[in-house]
């Protein structure tokens with residue numbers, strides 16, 4: 637094997653570039669003098685920017701959880717929705733979580749109040765004019781996302797980053813409608829966002845190293861562990877998780893075991909916190925179906941083909957915990 641230090645700089649994959657980065661404090665990044673492994677000639681191109689003001693579009697389960705996490709970490713957050721009812725519901729979820737944490741003694745009343753002072757809701761996208769970073773967490777519909785990215789591109793400061801929390805749609809397609817492709821990436825949180833420690837940073841073919849560095853530092857400052865994924869359907873986690881959940885539905889559909897036994901099997905046999913059917917209800921059957929369809933479109937492998945039962949459940953309006961109807965919730969046992 638050829639040692640890394642004799643590989644010509646221009647053939648080293650971009651993924652290994654930040655290896656020589658020394659982090660001193662959140663937002664402050666220094667590079668060692670040794671740039672042997674870096675294809676970049678100037679530190680300027682990989683220097684991170686400072687994030688202070690964040691916008692989150694979409695106050696659903698994910699958007700509100702992301703906004704909560706970011707406000708708790710000390711950032712100023714504006715949370716946007718399309719109507720007052722959805723906005724109120726999202727903000728109530730966030731404030732309810734802080735009350736729950738205060739009730740458990742995990743944060744003080746003063747802290748909960750301080751967090752609350754850092755988040756405000758809006759119905760007006762124009763209020764994002766001073767944001768350093770905007771996270772899109774709206775419905776998994778490419779046309780809607782492209783409309784939003786195009787509108788945000790016109791409003792945000794030139795240097796601001798624009799990221800999507802999509803679980804499976806191509807980020808580059810959203811970037812393509814903006815004039816800032818190098819500052820567009822995926823930033824994929826996991827449900828429940830305030831609790832799950834992982835964030836996937838999705839690098840498109842156009843995302844700059846500076847954007848990746850900034851998002852790594854930002855994720856770390858939230859108490860999350862970032863991993864880097866390429867802009868391929870399912871990224872890292874859903875590429876493995878979705879076929880696992882689909883296989884469980886197929887097992888149940890084919891009468892190989894009850895859903896309860898499949899769940900017990902995976903919880904007690906493998907130590908998973910939830911079985912696949914509990915997780916399907918939790919994540920959302922519709923969300924799982926959309927993710928499976930997106931992955932199957934890119935990789936037409938039967939492992940990613942949504943089973944008929946999952947389609948029928950979604951067609952019946954059974955989305956899981958989010959609307960109280962799923963494999964377990966709202967169903968006669």
Ligand code: CAA
Pocket residue numbers: 733737740803825826827828830831832874877909910915919923927
């Ligand atoms: N803010 C802060 N903390 C919160 C919180 C919130 N909004 N909600 C819950 N918590 C904390 C609770 O205070 C609790 O802390 P303690 O244990 O210290 O008291 C902890 O989180 C666990 O909460 P609960 O006690 O209510 O529930 P639990 O112990 O049954 O755990 C769970 C719930 C964390 C969801 C656990 O069952 C789990 O990890 N399940 C698997 C979830 C999973 O796999 N998520 C990924 C889904 S895939 C995805 O999201 C990607 C995609 O694109 C589809």
